[in-house]
Amino acid sequence: xxxxxxxxxxxxxxxxxxxxxxxxxxxxxxxxxxxxxxxxxxxxxxxxxxxxxxxxxxxxxxxxxxxxxxxxxxxxxxxxxxxxxxxxxxxxxxxxxxxxxxxxxxxxxxxxxxxxxxxxxxxxxxxxxxxxxxxxxxxxxxxxxxxxxxxxxxxxxxxxxxxxxxxxxxxxxxxxxxxxxxxxxxxxxxxxxxxxxxxxxxxxxxxxxxxxxxxxxxxxxxxxxxxxxxxxxxxxxxxxxxxxxxxxxxxxxxxxxxxxxxxxxxxxxxxxxxxxxxxxxxxxxxxxxxxxxxxxxxxxxxxxxxxxxxxxxxxxxxxxxxxxxxxxxxxxxxxxxxxxxxxxxxxxxxxxxxxxxxxxxxxxxxxxxxxxxxxxxxxxxxxxxxxxxxxxxxxxxxxxxxxxxxxxxxxxxxxxxxxxxxxxxxxxxxxxxxxxxxxxxxxxxxxxxxxx
Numbered sequence: 001x002x003x004x005x006x007x008x009x010x011x012x013x014x015x016x017x018x019x020x021x022x023x024x025x026x027x028x029x030x031x032x033x034x035x036x037x038x039x040x041x042x043x044x045x046x047x048x049x050x051x052x053x054x055x056x057x058x059x060x061x062x063x064x065x066x067x068x069x070x071x072x073x074x075x076x077x078x079x080x081x082x083x084x085x086x087x088x089x090x091x092x093x094x095x096x097x098x099x100x101x102x103x104x105x106x107x108x109x110x111x112x113x114x115x116x117x118x119x120x121x122x123x124x125x126x127x128x129x130x131x132x133x134x135x136x137x138x139x140x141x142x143x144x145x146x147x148x149x150x151x152x153x154x155x156x157x158x159x160x161x162x163x164x165x166x167x168x169x170x171x172x173x174x175x176x177x178x179x180x181x182x183x184x185x186x187x188x189x190x191x192x193x194x195x196x197x198x199x200x201x202x203x204x205x206x207x208x209x210x211x212x213x214x215x216x217x218x219x220x221x222x223x224x225x226x227x228x229x230x231x232x233x234x235x236x237x238x239x240x241x242x243x244x245x246x247x248x249x250x251x252x253x254x255x256x257x258x259x260x261x262x263x264x265x266x267x268x269x270x271x272x273x274x275x276x277x278x279x280x281x282x283x284x285x286x287x288x289x290x291x292x293x294x295x296x297x298x299x300x301x302x303x304x305x306x307x308x309x310x311x312x313x314x315x316x317x318x319x320x321x322x323x324x325x326x327x328x329x330x331x332x333x334x335x336x337x338x339x340x341x342x343x344x345x346x347x348x349x350x351x352x353x354x355x356x357x358x359x360x361x362x363x364x365x366x367x368x369x370x371x372x373x374x375x376x377x378x379x380x381x382x383x384x385x386x387x388x389x390x391x392x393x394x395x396x397x398x399x400x401x402x403x404x405x406x407x408x409x410x411x412x413x414x415x416x417x418x419x420x421x422x423x424x425x426x427x428x429x430x431x432x433x434x435x436x437x438x439x440x441x442x443x444x445x446x447x448x449x450x451x452x
Contacts, residue, residue, distance in 0.1 A: 053228040056228065059187075062190035063221060067221075073282075074198065075211045076089070077287060090402055097398060104160070105255060108165050109251075117229045123155040127151050128222075132213075164393065177370070181318040184369065184370050191305065193308075195305040199299070199301020200298065259391055269395040272335075275338055277398075277402055277403045280399060283408045284407055293350070293354065303354060309362065311365060327375055332434050335364075336431035339427025341357045344357035347420075403423070
């Protein structure tokens with residue numbers, strides 16, 4: 001253990017206290033009702049039963065997904081001790097998205113979205129069971145992990161557009177920003193709990209049984225979202241199914257043409273891509289924890305969960321305040337702060353400073369994500385949301401996935417710290433570029449009080 005952590009057990013206990021205190025604070029804040037103000041007046045989207053079930057189901061599913069992802073990252077790093085092996089996950093997960101993403105958006109616009117989710121969620125659960133079985137049997141290899149992650153990514157390519165588009169059908173448009181913020185809270189809370197559980201599973205059950213247990217729990221977690229989906233009301237497609245290849249391609253083209261004409265949506269997607277491509281560095285964290293900070297699996301989970309903790313605090317803040325009238329400026333500012341926080345991780349001398357900057361990474365990314373989703377959902381008609389969500393997902397997912405690969409390759413030659421610093425500076429440059437050259441995004445406003 002490094003000298004900066006002079007008392008191992010003390011740091012461990014203090015880490016738990018910090019996270020327990022933070023979780024308690026967020027929970028208390030989330031359920032607080034100020035005098036004279038009804039609960040649903042402050043969190044109006046929770047007044048819709050379908051949305052409540054959706055949020056609860058999504059939470060359990062997301063906890064399982066986060067638990068599995070970080071277990072996979074740790075397992076690959078443990079099997080190879082090569083940061084590039086974790087970076088390859090980004091490439092494997094992004095290729096199916098690029099191959100099927102646009103078509104998946106069309107499917108989300110021409111089929112019943114709940115039925116799509118029943119198929120995709122079940123498929124991802126089967127992949128998790130396969131990972132668990134091979135790991136617990138001692139037969140897992142990096143190649144098998146990559147193969148199963150590729151199959152999982154194929155299902156996610158169709159899952160994402162349908163899943164993102166459904167929320168806009170569960171609440172009125174004037175409550176969408178609040179719904180997105182609450183969704184952000186549960187999403188980021190899952191990113192706090194998932195890594196912590198992942199680290200504790202590996203530390204408690206060992207290098208083989210720990211990841212295996214994580215994969216089993218993730219497989220079970222899909223049941224919560226499947227239940228919520230089964231309880232959703234009928235959502236017939238608003239567009240007719242395209243007949244023939246030419247009609248399919250024409251429908252996809254409609255989404256691309258709409259994006260080209262809607263400059264603010266296009267700019268919001270591109271700034272997210274460039275910011276996360278140059279500064280995305282999640283794949284570095286297992287090696288950073290092991291080789292730079294020299295910490296064990298317990299700290300691995302808590303270090304990574306710092307991102308989720310920061311994002312959860314930011315989501316709670318967004319859920320309790322009115323929507324921003326200038327979301328574009330907030331997006332640009334958050335990309336710049338995202339870069340500063342990423343560079344700060346590379347400069348951190350110990351666990352606590354690194355955790356602080358990772359909280360900044362999570363908080364800025366969360367605020368940016370909510371503002372970008374709000375811009376996209378309110379600027380896009382419902383019959384186009386599936387296709388635009390699929391395009392948005394390509395940008396949102398491919399940026400950090402390709403960024404993981406880029407950061408890992410850079411770290412292999414320059415070192416892990418340098419990779420964080422260079423990536424952070426790149427995100428700051430991207431924010432400055434769009435502030436100067438992206439007036440459509442910078443000056444975008446919408447009426448936050450107008451109901452649908």
